[in-house]
Amino acid sequence: MINTSTFLCILTRSTIAGAVVAASVVIGPASANKDPVTPKQLKLYQEAFMEEVRKGDLLFHGDAAMAEQLGVKLSTTGWACAMCHPMASDTHPQAFPKFQQSMAKFATLRDMINWCIEKPNQGEKIDPESEAMKALEAYITWSNTGSVLVPGKY
Amino acid sequence: MSDELDRIRREMHAVLQPPGVRPDDSLQITRRTFIHRSLLFGAASVGQTFAWWPLLNTIDVAHAAEAPFKFAWISDTHLYERSLNTRFVDKVVRAVQEVQAMDPPADFLIFGGDLAQLGKIEELELGVELLKDLKIKKYYIPGEHDWYLDMGKKWGELFGQPNWTFDHKGVRFIGLDTVSRGPDYWTAKKMTPEERMGHMATLDGTVAGAWAGVGREQLDWMQKTLADWDKSKPIVIFSHNPLYEYYPPWNFWVRDWREVNDVLKPYTKVTNIHGHVHQVLYNEIGSMRSIGMLATSWPWPYAPEGVPKLTKPMIRVDPGDPFDGVGWETVSVNADDKVDVEYIMWGRKEVFVQSPEDHDKSIEEVIRPRVADNQYPWANP
Numbered sequence: 074m075i076n077t078s079t080f081l082c083i084l085t086r087s088t089i090a091g092a093v094v095a096a097s098v099v100i101g102p103a104s105a106n107k108d109p110v111t112p113k114q115l116k117l118y119q120e121a122f123m124e125e126v127r128k129g130d131l132l133f134h135g136d137a138a139m140a141e142q143l144g145v146k147l148s149t150t151g152w153a154c155a156m157c158h159p160m161a162s163d164t165h166p167q168a169f170p171k172f173q174q175s176m177a178k179f180a181t182l183r184d185m186i187n188w189c190i191e192k193p194n195q196g197e198k199i200d201p202e203s204e205a206m207k208a209l210e211a212y213i214t215w216s217n218t219g220s221v222l223v224p225g226k227y
Numbered sequence: 228m229s230d231e232l233d234r235i236r237r238e239m240h241a242v243l244q245p246p247g248v249r250p251d252d253s254l255q256i257t258r259r260t261f262i263h264r265s266l267l268f269g270a271a272s273v274g275q276t277f278a279w280w281p282l283l284n285t286i287d288v289a290h291a292a293e294a295p296f297k298f299a300w301i302s303d304t305h306l307y308e309r310s311l312n313t314r315f316v317d318k319v320v321r322a323v324q325e326v327q328a329m330d331p332p333a334d335f336l337i338f339g340g341d342l343a344q345l346g347k348i349e350e351l352e353l354g355v356e357l358l359k360d361l362k363i364k365k366y367y368i369p370g371e372h373d374w375y376l377d378m379g380k381k382w383g384e385l386f387g388q389p390n391w392t393f394d395h396k397g398v399r400f401i402g403l404d405t406v407s408r409g410p411d412y413w414t415a416k417k418m419t420p421e422e423r424m425g426h427m428a429t430l431d432g433t434v435a436g437a438w439a440g441v442g443r444e445q446l447d448w449m450q451k452t453l454a455d456w457d458k459s460k461p462i463v464i465f466s467h468n469p470l471y472e473y474y475p476p477w478n479f480w481v482r483d484w485r486e487v488n489d490v491l492k493p494y495t496k497v498t499n500i501h502g503h504v505h506q507v508l509y510n511e512i513g514s515m516r517s518i519g520m521l522a523t524s525w526p527w528p529y530a531p532e533g534v535p536k537l538t539k540p541m542i543r544v545d546p547g548d549p550f551d552g553v554g555w556e557t558v559s560v561n562a563d564d565k566v567d568v569e570y571i572m573w574g575r576k577e578v579f580v581q582s583p584e585d586h587d588k589s590i591e592e593v594i595r596p597r598v599a600d601n602q603y604p605w606a607n608p
């Protein structure tokens with residue numbers, strides 16, 4: 074355990090050192106992502122992520138205004154995702170992709186989200202690339218922060 | 228388990244289960260119950276746990292009933308208006324038909340709360356209409372979904388006093404209101420009744436807070452109600468929420484479980500039957516045993532922590548079948564003075580997990596409360 078984390082630590086440091094060297098030789102706005110990350114940037118990235126989590130949270134809990142804003146109809150039964158999945162429990166994003174019995178196919182989390190929208194919720198399935206889908210995915214994965222990846226597990 | 232919950236859990240066991248305290252031995256724990264004595268103290272591994280579980284789905288509780296009888300329990304129908312959702316209606320109709328068909332008939336029905344989804348007049352009246360087909364005597368206790376649109380006005384008009392008591396064939400029955408005493412989370416934030424109800428109707432919300440409780444005056448009433456009751460005679464208490472602490476973030480508890488225990492402590496044959504959790508649940512707390520009932524509407528998953536060790540969990544359900552994981556219950560008192568609680572889960576022969584993979588927690592998860600509550604206008608400054 075100690076050996077592994079020490080090794081990871083060394084690995085991380087050398088990566089950072091490499092990035093610093095790379096950034097010092099390449100200058101200019103086109104290569105801004107080669108610059109060392111600043112606290113300001115980190116904050117922006119985090120805010121961008123949390124904004125999607127927030128939208129996903131609202132969608133997941135059946136918020137009509139957010140559904141309208143993102144142009145989706147996730148349910149026609151009054152049912153919302155959170156009614157079977159409080160705190161996004163039992164969504165198991167850490168187990169996807171996997172063979173999903175309910176769909177009888179190898180499925181991603183996005184497939185599963187659409188299945189739930191169409192079947193129990195009787196809503197209209199959404200574009201897998203849409204902001205609504207990404208927001209739902211963001212909320213579900215964020216809610217399961219700390220869960221251990223077990224891809225494929227039933 | 229979080230440190231705070233761990234602390235509370237330890238306290239609960241210290242308060243409620245000092246060495247030697249258990250439900251009365253005359254309750255006759257048998258192979259047909261979920262209980263295994265070795266599990267009462269200390270944890271068991273998943274492997275051990277699955278090894279001993281019997282396959283039968285009844286609980287035997289012996290008591291000194293004067294004559295055999297049965298009653299039925301339905302709860303958590305969460306009715307929307309009929310035009311919006313007919314599935315929930317179909318399931319109430321089915322439960323009502325099945326209870327009506329019981330032979331011999333049930334002496335009475337307990338409706339355990341959450342008749343409506345959003346507390347609307349139309350929803351509550353739809354519930355009354357659907358249950359009208361059931362001709363036996365009916366007793367109602369409220370759920371939080373019935374209450375927080377108009378603060379119990381319509382519910383009271385339809386069903387009267389939310390807490391009550393009656394004696395039946397040697398058993399004292401008590402119905403409690405564990406939902407109406409939520410802290411005022413709406414006035415300061417100037418919520419509309421619909422917004423207040425919306426937060427209450429969100430199980431994993433944080434805005435409504437720790438709303439489940441019995442309250443001092445109802446505890447006093449319960450104490451008075453039991454004062455003339457022999458300490459060794461059976462008591463069955465119905466409540467919407469469990470009368471112990473299982474998972475506070477979802478109000479799978481009452482916040483004043485310590486005081487409840489103080490009132491019940493002298494009585495040796497207490498059974499609590501509750502709704503709200505929409506799942507099979509069993510626990511022993513002090514000298515009381517507690518049994519969680521199925522919803523007709525939908526099953527909640529088990530909470531991420533705090534599931535009582537004595538619970539034999541229900542089977543992981545098929546989300547494509549609206550009749551899976553839900554149903555109703557019979558409670559029968561037979562000639563041997565035993566009470567059987569039987570789960571009628573539609574679409575399943577096996578109500579309980581048969582292997583670790585049948586459990587909805589077979590995939591371990593770490594989850595957290597939602598984020599949207601922390602934002603304007605609901606967040607506390």
Ligand SMILES: [Fe+2]
Nearest residue numbers: 303341370503
């Ligand atoms: Fe409920």
Ligand SMILES: [Fe+2]
Nearest residue numbers: 341370371503
């Ligand atoms: Fe409830």
